[in-house]
Amino acid sequence: MSGVRGLLVVDIQNDFTEGGALGVEGGTQVARDVSAFLAEHHDDYALVIASRDWHDADNDNGGHFATDGEPNFVDTWPVHCVAGTFGAEYHPELDLQHIGVHVKKGRGEPSYSMFEGTTEDGHTVADVLTQHGITEVDVVGIATDHCVRASALDALGVGQKVTILTDLIAAVAPQSGQAALDELAQHGATLHAGN
Template identity: 40%
Template sequence: MIELHATDALILVDVQNDFLPGGALAVPGGDQVVPVLNAYIERFAAKALPVFATRDWHPPNHCSFRPQGGPWPPHCIAGTWGAEFAPELKLPEGVQIVSKATEPEREAYSGFDGTDLKDLLKQQGIKRLFVGGLATDYCVLNTVKDALKSGFAVFLLIDAIRAVNAHPGDEQRALDEMRRQGAHFITLSDLA
């Protein structure tokens, strides 16, 4: 069992309307992560541990969009319904929101890319990150890789992630890569 400590933080990756069923870039089963993440949020809130929520917060002409030559349909445009967090996600008081991919010419899958997330975590003395959200093979993968590179221990919440699988096998490749780089795989039942 894993005991939560004062140096732990929960990172919710891009649990936004456009990545849920009916959204512009729906992740298959994306809505299924919400109740599981809510259970993790309860555990962290009960111990007054920090919770961070990353979000795509794109300009309308973002380089990742097909009209600009990117691979994706326009999604998570800042200030729109699609960019809002899932309404069923029970974000706690004091959640720290990190907006990424805010510049038109710069892609940013990772919550650390072009944001102050690393500094915020270091200032709060955080050593271990518990990461879940969407999508396994893009923003979760890159956030986990950057967290490990930045010296954090990472616990991947495998019961609270879903993949796009734009190419067959993307999810498995992402999981293999995160494990190879040192992420620990856990589920809610592993928390004390």
Template identity: 60%
Template sequence: MARALFIIDVQNDFTEGGALGVTGGENVAGGITQLLAEHGDDYAHVFASRDWHDAEGDNGGHFAAGEPDYTTTWPVHCVAGSEGAEYHHALDTKAVDTHIRKGQGAHGYSIFEGVTPEGRRLEEVLADAQITEVDVVGLATDYCVRRSALDAIGHGLQVRVLTDLVAPVDEAAGAAALAEIVEAGGVLVTR
């Protein structure tokens, strides 16, 4: 049994001042860096996901053709190779063992929908590392953190969400997402 850390989408476009900035995003980035400095040895493997959308096209309807509805369509964000797609500067990525890119030509909310830069699926890397438990942190609670945690539970992993290291787009939706994760079998903790 080994525990991994999933760092979900701590990117410039999802933190304050970004295309889809989340209030508290910079604090989450700094908090994750502190977690890794103080407890990095608790994790057998550290994964970090990023939205990595194609510059051309609407990415499977993810980018709005007109006005986004902010539910299923969004303004352009996290375009592969752009400053907005880069990790936030307060997140120290030296401890990251595996980077996952998601949303290439598609919506891509969950870390399980992505691949490594070499094209490997997350499930393969998890199996190779014999991961059975994951802690989930990052942005945003009500979207990509929610989907990643629920998918991890669906893949048979024991899941903890570190509630002081996530931030929602919407407070009520974030609370509902955490409740849904608990109902599915996840656990809420603080670092």
């Protein structure tokens, strides 16, 4: 018997797609494909939750931004997804009509997992999943090797059954993307094409 399902849409934002501060190749296509998937499958989910990086403009966000030197792309990054800017907005190809809950993360601190963020009224993703009786989640978005990975690991950590929809994600690099998928599978996630 299957449980109540939710969909986690991770960081499909302008700064993480082509032309953005940390643009990922294939990001725009992910936005389009997730929108098409939602148009066809939104009734399969009790709830769709989407996250965005939403960093403070006036500081280095706990060392997350490399404001005094070159970023190492491990712990420090170029300035990206600053609250209220075009880069922080959802990609325009992402259709928001089926998204029920919006989460912002990284406000003043490093943040990769959507589980580190909160809704406008202060609820965590774990809270929202519990409130809606959701026991299994599908995960889509950007980037496979960073925020998708971290969000999926945290979903597993709170007891969710996790499926990564592998045709609805994009990685910074093929090797690190595959390593992230291998790690998630080892921790119990299912890898499955969404369409």
